[in-house]
Amino acid sequence: MTRRMVDDAALRRALALVLLVAAGARAAPMTDDEVKQRFELATRLYSQGNTLEALDELERLAKTTELPAVLVNLVIVNAELGRPEASVAVADRLLAKPGTLDAARLTRVRAIRDEQRQKLGEVMVTSPVDGVELSLAGKVVGQTPLQKPVLSRSGTVML
Numbered sequence: 001m002t003r004r005m006v007d008d009a010a011l012r013r014a015l016a017l018v019l020l021v022a023a024g025a026r027a028a029p030m031t032d033d034e035v036k037q038r039f040e041l042a043t044r045l046y047s048q049g050n051t052l053e054a055l056d057e058l059e060r061l062a063k064t065t066e067l068p069a070v071l072v073n074l075v076i077v078n079a080e081l082g083r084p085e086a087s088v089a090v091a092d093r094l095l096a097k098p099g100t101l102d103a104a105r106l107t108r109v110r111a112i113r114d115e116q117r118q119k120l121g122e123v124m125v126t127s128p129v130d131g132v133e134l135s136l137a138g139k140v141v142g143q144t145p146l147q148k149p150v151l152s153r154s155g156t157v158m159l
Helices: 002-025 032-047 051-064 068-080 084-096 103-117
Strands: 120-123 133-136 139-143 150-153
Touching: 032 051, 032 068, 051 068, 068 084, 068 103, 084 103, 084 120, 084 150, 133 150
Parallel strands: none
Antiparallel strands: 120 150, 133 139
């Protein structure tokens, strides 16, 4: 009987731990002040030449906000880091919903997007079997049937 009670208690502790970890894994919504602080941190990191750290902050922000300034900076930083797939994807996301973005920034985003798009090729895969997970260069890009071509750097890539 004691053994069963210990097992139940251990099970409850394990379940509580799993729930705690799962709750922590979900991103809590940021307050406006937190968004502002993170954006200022990303801007400061970028100005100091810490481009990768700035990218990390901007990507965290982009998961919780659709602020055009965050997305514009993601387009720029991804392009500077030689990540045309990411730059084009963020630019497309921004151009689909530009919000209050001014004309000059829209023009800049379009120009960067067009420049980065020139560095990419398209891969289209057909398969007689639906639901096959496809990875390109080690990154999952979808399942068959693909709805549209996948953008990839020009050259040889592993499918």
